[in-house]
Amino acid sequence: MRNMWAIAKKELKIYFSSPTAYIVISLFLLLAGFMYYVIISNFSLLSLRAGNNPYFSSHLSLNQSVYIPFFSNAAVVLLLLLPILTMRLFAEEKRQRTEELLFTLPLTNTQIIIGKYIAAVVVLTVMLVATAPYVFYPFFITKPELAPVLTGYLGLFLLGASFISFGLFASSLTENQIVAAVFSFAILLLLWLIYWLTYVTSSMGGFLRFISFFGHFDNLSKGVVDTADLAYYVSFTLVGLFLTYAVLEVRRWWR
Amino acid sequence: MIRAENLTKYYGTVRAVEDLTMEVFDGTILGFLGPNGAGKTTTMRMLTGYTTPTKGRAIIEGLDIQKEPLRAKRLIGYLPEIPPLYPELKVSSFLNFVAEVKGLHGKRKKQEVERVISQAGLEKVALRRIRNLSKGYRQRVGIAQALLGDPKVLILDEPTIGLDPKEIVEIRSLIKSLGGERTVILSTHILQEVTSVCDSIAIINEGRLIEFGKIEEVQQKYGSASLEEIYISAISRGGEA
């Protein structure tokens, strides 16, 4: 436990003493903030017009028209940015030859993997928390439903955490950070595209929705917490971590 | 004590180390000699558990490094050929990280970090980022890291490379003082280093161990020849020994 935390602390120190974490966090705030701004401006325009139409205005909901689109857009921004966060985690150890220290210290591969995973998840948490000021601002003016916003955040967190586990896996395969980022981006994009396929195929729709990250995100962003969705994210994260573990074990024989 | 049993490593068809067997007892400081590409680094990597041997076993204080890696690794301080440093970290954060992983916490961690900082002469750069250090200082940080936790076994791959003459003398006397109960293996290309620091030598060529033993004993075998002569004669005999 202490060893995992030592690794996590080391990774966090490196994240915050190099531009990586700052760039990823500010890009996220910028892109998500921009989307939020566009969505909410659009919404206030609509509400203004709806002002003299009681039927229309009774159907306007902040949750429906702002938070749901915001969360699904933020999810795409995570897909773009998290590979940049995770790319260094193993690739850089290999390139800088620090893995010769890491793998000769009294550490297990599991401790190393979980430690690095925790560090990236901490940065993800900072990213999400940092959006709270503008996301919760409307609560001071009007009364949207709180629960769907909170589950939306939970969804983003779980989604991001599974992106991170696959980013870690991609990073364990190479000593080139760019290759790691491109590869994890490709995996995530593929899973996203699979979700798009669910709109056109009906026969496989259920299955495709089941394996895609985003199918499970929909419910959460609407405020529906289904244990099946939570279990999905947990197991996908475990798959990513296990693949990383397998790579480290196999690579032991090639050193 | 370190025991290498028939250690063998092939990279594909490239033979790096072949059937290397040796026992290094407590209190020994062993100088590991051999031409470039002889297999010194590969042997050390197998002893520290970084590399998995193709064949054979590495035993540290009675523990097989492959079978009981955690317990065995706790006993080893290792300086790899390229000092393993995180350029983004400050010297002190780096040493704190290694100390924590070696199981040192709280007051003991603080004391140990301070001790190795002074042993490796790092006081002036303790708060600098490793990225900004000169080559010699990086090497010293690598040495300091290996000394943390006062390990029973030290494996140092070319420890004095890149140091200035004054520092070489200091590090050598430091290594010499480590003898006593510990077991030290250091590789080097400087024969003078072996004479001044080590009591035993191992000469390896093309992956095979050619000469091994206490320096005086080996010298006697060669008719009291100098280390230079012994080295040249041993490696020219090549891998047939």
Ligand SMILES: Nc1ncnc2c1ncn2[C@@H]1O[C@H](COP(=O)(O)OP(=O)(O)OP(=O)(O)O)[C@@H](O)[C@H]1O
């Ligand atoms: N990862 C690797 N892949 C392929 N071959 C390797 C690898 N590591 C070492 N070798 C080969 O194994 C042999 C032994 O190399 P090693 O680094 O152990 O030599 P060394 O005695 O440390 O040399 P030097 O004095 O130059 O440090 C060399 O022929 C080297 O090319």
Ligand SMILES: [Mg+2]
């Ligand atoms: Mg070498």
